[in-house]
Amino acid sequence: MVNNIVLVHGGLVDGSSWAKVIPLLEAQGHEVTAVQNPLTSLADDVATTRRALALLSRPALLVGHSWGGVVITEAGVHPAVAGLAYVCAFAPAPGQSLADVAAQGPAPAGGQHFTADAAGFARITR
Numbered sequence: 001m002v003n004n005i006v007l008v009h010g011g012l013v014d015g016s017s018w019a020k021v022i023p024l025l026e027a028q029g030h031e032v033t034a035v036q037n038p039l040t041s042l043a044d045d046v047a048t049t050r051r052a053l054a055l056l057s058r059p060a061l062l063v064g065h066s067w068g069g070v071v072i073t074e075a076g077v078h079p080a081v082a083g084l085a086y087v088c089a090f091a092p093a094p095g096q097s098l099a100d101v102a103a104q105g106p107a108p109a110g111g112q113h114f115t116a117d118a119a120g121f122a123r124i125t126r
Contacts, residue, residue, distance in 0.1 A: 002061045002082045007034045008049055008075075010066025010089075012124070017065070033060075040121075042070060042098075049075040056080050064089045070098050 005025055007018045015034035025032045035052045037045040049071055053060060059082035064072035069089025076084045077094070092101045102108075113125045 002059055003030055004056050004058055004060035005030050005032045006049070006052055006056075006060045006062050007032065008045075008062065008064040008068035008071050009035070009037060010068050011039060011122070012066075037068075037071065039067075042074065045071045046074045050078050053078045053080040061085055063087060066090065067098070070101075 007015070007021065009015050009017045015036040018032075018034045022032045022034060033052050033056070035049050037048050039045065045067075049062070053062070053075065059080055061083050062072045062076055062081050063085040064070075065087045066089055069086045069091050072084050072086070072089075073092050073094055073096075075081070090098055090101050092098065110124075114122050115125055116122050
C-alpha cells in the first residue's frame with residue numbers, strides 16, 4: 001500500500017487549496033505533501049514537484065487537480081511515483097501540451113475571461 005500522497009494544485013490556486021483534503025487523508029494514516037508550485041512555467045512546476053518527491057523516503061501517489069494534471073503527467077516518471085491520480089484534471093499524454101488537450105473539445109465556460117500580461121502570466125478579468 002502506498003502511504004505517501006503528494007498533492008499538486010491547479011493553475012488559479014496554490015497549495016492551500018488542499019487544506020480540507022489533507023486532514024482527511026492524514027486521519028486515514030497517509031503522509032501528505034502539498035506542493036507549492038510557482039506557476040511560472042510547466043518546467044518550473046514539474047521541477048518543484050520533483051523536488052518534493054525527492055524528499056520522500058517511500059513511493060508516493062501523485063495527485064493533480066486541473067493544471068496539476070499536466071504537471072503530474074510530466075513529473076510522474078520520477079522513481080518515487082507509485083501512481084498518478086487526476087482529480088478534475090487535464091490528463092495529457094507525456095509531452096502533449098495543454099493547448100493540444102484543450103483543442104480536443106469545446107472551449108471551456110468562462111474561458112473568454114482569461115487574459116495574459118506582457119510577460120505571459122494569465123489572470124482572470126474582473
